[in-house]
Amino acid sequence: MSSASSPSLDFASSPVNHALTPERKIELYSQMVRIRRFEQVSLKYYQAGKIGGFLHLYIGQESVAVGTISLAGPDDHFITAYRDHGHALAVGMGMNECMAEMYGKQTGCSKGKGGSMHFFAPDKNFWGGHGIVGGQTPLGLGLAYGLKYLGKEGCCLCFLGDGAVNQGAFHESLNLAALFGIPVVYVIENNGYSMGTSQKRSSAYRGCLAQRAEAYDMEWDVIDGSDIYEVRAKTHIAMERARKEHQPTVLEIDTYRYYGHSIADANHKKYRTPEEIEHYKKNHDPISVFQRKLIAEGVLTEDKAAEINNAARDEANAAVKFAEESPAPTIADISTDVYWETDHQTEASKIGRHFFDT
């Protein structure tokens, strides 16, 4: 959390933000609000027993997904871990298919086969949604490797939590990224806690987590996640470095989650004080901070903000209705999407037995 207390610079005037039209600023604000309302509604129905498994909420971290993904061009790709709802909505996935996925319905983005942690939209360059801590970091490297191999001028934004930085796969990925010159940007969303263990109790580091990149001779930066302008300004530099120079970067974005690791995390009020959570909400909430800036800029009004909030809440409630009314997968659906060849009924799929059901 090193830069959250450093004097805040004016990133609104950096070129990438200066170029934003008022409409685009409202859009970024709306996206953040949509994520928050979606998550709040998800929580309500999770607690009502409508959603199975785990629920890792993105509330408090919205500026990270929205700020970084807003910089993407057609050949930029994204992959993240299990706290994936924010990224999914930021890449343009609809609330309906996301909510329906959590409801385990056929109309879910993964046909009800993945759940909350496994949202995917390859048509929007979004490659999940991965449940094993750090397991997606070599995949993000591979997506970026693929872009370079195929001659595309793009990069991969690979998101991970601060709890993932101690996984071996991440370090292997950093080494390969630097060694091969891979256009990947690792974005550590540092919410301060790897599940219930604070950063200080889980990681050995000097300065900040991103500084570990120096060991791999790689560029790094720390970003105050409460300011979406700062997120955009600094991430843009890393993405350009990746696209133009095939050089990777590690970014650490200081952020905060208001809820537990997952909603099943009953201890989250024990390892954090109510004062800590309140302090963050009051001073660093990325939506409130951006809202105040936009009002000061004359781009947004209180009324317009309320309107955006209401629309987002209605949209999330409509998604619940869509999910409720959607059909559940059938027993036959269990056996599809296992092999590409059998799904496509290719010649190869007709040779030998692929499934061994009794």
Add this chain to the structure above:
Amino acid sequence: MSRTLTYREALREGLDEELARDPNVVIMGEEVAQYNGAYKVTEGLWKKWGDKRVVDTPISEAGFIGMGIGASMLGVRPVMELMFWSFHSVAFDQLVNNAACVRYMSGGLCHCPIVVRGPANGGTNVGATHSHIPEGLFAAFPGLKVCAPATPADVKGLIKAAIRDNDPVYVMENTLLYGNSGEVPDPADGDHVVPLGVADVKREGSDISLIAHGRSVLHALKAAETLQDEHGIHAEVLDLRSIRPLDVEAIVKTVKKTNRVVLIDESKPFGGVAAMVTTIIMENAFDHLDAPVQRVCSIDAPAIYSPHIENEQLPSPRRIIEKVLKMA
């Protein structure tokens, strides 16, 4: 016209032909490029195809296999060498959670056309951690495909089928087979591809079926010869070649023909391919059995180092013959 090639040469020829056929095929692994391969399978390919198509990776299996999986989702077709399949353990999350499950968890939106290949065998005095034979382990994960070719012709044909397949295929080779020679069809006579899921009767017989894969096929063939010469027993040898998909039809056919079965499997007896094939025989051909199905597997302990005794732990012609004669 066929030619005589070693298993290693045939495998290399298959890789070379696929590099030529599809510009998205890329070979990756430890020492595969400039060093010419730890077992010289990829010898000369880096010189011929260059840095982009044949890539040396650091010793970093989770990293480079995960990288290959990620790249495959974008259309690259990585063929990744594990210097030993035993090293799967350090990349297990990538090999299983990501490669096998990403298609399913995305509701069919992603696919993962990778090949992971390398030797998986005992018998080289390298101790337990380098002697794992995990074909049954990986075949147990829906989403994965596994094959274990025994001959030069089959390894060439199967590696080509594996590379063209749109699902992850794990090819298990054997360091003790790399130097073996055999007939391989001439490329001038057409594209030699052995489809996954097709077993091969390597020797016809009428009295008993020896069902095997990988190097155990060669042991079975030797045993069959002795059984015929010294005991007048005509054994049929069925080479599974592919573990998943599995040629259940061929298994049932040979059982119905001979009514007796010995399965030879270099992995350990608990679970594994032989155990699975036994179950398939029970489910599909029980009424055709004149005797309980028998197995010859590695002795159920971690692989012993001692050169004096390691071969005794593995299946061998002698152990197969003893098992067959006990059934008579």
